[in-house]
Amino acid sequence: MNILVVGGGGREHAIIKKLKEDPRAEKIFALPGNGGIAADAACGGVAATDVDGVVAFAKENAVDFVVVAPDDPLVLGMVDALEGEGFPCFGPRKNAAIIEGSKAFSKDLMKKYHIPTAAYEIFSDLDAALRYVDSCPIPTVVKADGLALGKGVLICQTREEAKRAVRSMMEGKMFGESGSKVVIEEFLTGPEVSVLSFTDGETIVPMVSSMDHKRALDGDLGLNTGGMGTVAPNPYYTPDMAAVCMEKIFLPTIRAMKAEGRAFKGCLYFGLMLTPEGPKVIEYNCRFGDPETQVVLPLLEGSLLEIMLAVSEGRLADTEVKFSEKSACCVILASQGYPQKYEKGFPISLPETGEDEYIYVAGAVEKDGRLLTSGGRVLGAAAVAETLPDAVGKAYKLAGQVRFENAFCRRDIGQRALEALQRQG
DSSP states (O other): OEEEEEEOSHHHHHHHHHHTTSTTOOEEEEEEOOTTGGGTSEEOSOOTTOHHHHHHHHHHTTOSEEEEOSHHHHHHTHHHHHHHTTOOEESOOHHHHHHHHOHHHHHHHHHHTTOOBOOEEEESSHHHHHHHHTTSOSSEEEEESSOOTTOOEEEESSHHHHHHHHHHHHTSOTTGGGGSSEEEEEOOOSOEEEEEEEEOSSOEEEOOOBEEOOEEEGGGEEEEOSOSEEEESOTTOOHHHHHHHIIIIIHHHHHHHHHTTOOOOEEEEEEEEEETTEEEEEEEESSOOTTTHHHHGGGEESOHHHHHHHHHHTOGGGSOOEEOSSEEEEEEEEETTTTSOOOOOOBOBOOOOOTTEEEEEOSEEEETTEEEEOSSEEEEEEEEESSHHHHHHHHHHHHTTOBOTTEEOOSOTTHHHHHHHHHHO
């Protein structure tokens, strides 16, 4: 089979490496891919958001199956366009991708179908939003309605901070048109859990849970990023909690989308907060998370391609999905200054990877046979081991062998999970 993966980051590199394990994957293309992905797939010069360009590429290269990985092309309707031309896809159609494309839509969906989430109000009028901030509980959370590269959420500790957030989104266009409508919601407390799931619109199969680390600096300090590292499984997500989530959140969400005429097929990501009142949805994503994918897929046993085909063909109920009992850790190496200003163009030296070790490249270009930094998050060093402490140690050892100027990483990825394990132990 000729397989096309749309996207060009660490998540896509993890997907491609896993797809390559299936002997049916004769040739894998990546659009646009990156300098590191080029070692595992044929990369092309078509942007991930160029719907017409991707369709034309699929035709020219006799593609048999397409995986649309990032949120932007899904929300733009790339799957609709590809399927309309006869290309089977993994990923939701436009009317289902709205579950991430509009936070207002997803909040209203949860309210209508009694899916537990934070209390909220939606505003399209700046003055009305500012008046609400005068009386809402503090701290509060201000979210841009649309896509904002994973950065459209501001936690505000004071009313002044909340008003600044509202103004910067609605008036200052901090996130462009994505912030012309905002959701102001209750601040929830408790451990956070990421649960990715396969679903064909009828059946839903959760993947192994994970824990993301969003802040740039150790101790969960600094600015929010796209994610500085992950571990799996998440020790807070017990079998009992998983059963509650399936009954009160996962199945109701799939049924709600179907009832709305928006059947969801692909990977549906649940961002959960385990509050004192029980699990609640913080957010939905309409695709694999990044960098959660980098720890979840190494634990998947069997063929990712077979599961994706089953999702596309509506036969997930008859397909085995099994995850290892081992643990995984991914440490992100970033350019100094990320997520704000940073320099690019530094040569990258990569180590040889051993068994159950992976380098997933996110922000790099190939020039004159050398790999150079080109992004804020440059790559992820991931490892699998029998225990979480061993996986963390192994990932950091691998990360320590990567070399490029101005590199930095958090030194405490997995620390909260390890402390939780000790308390449980």
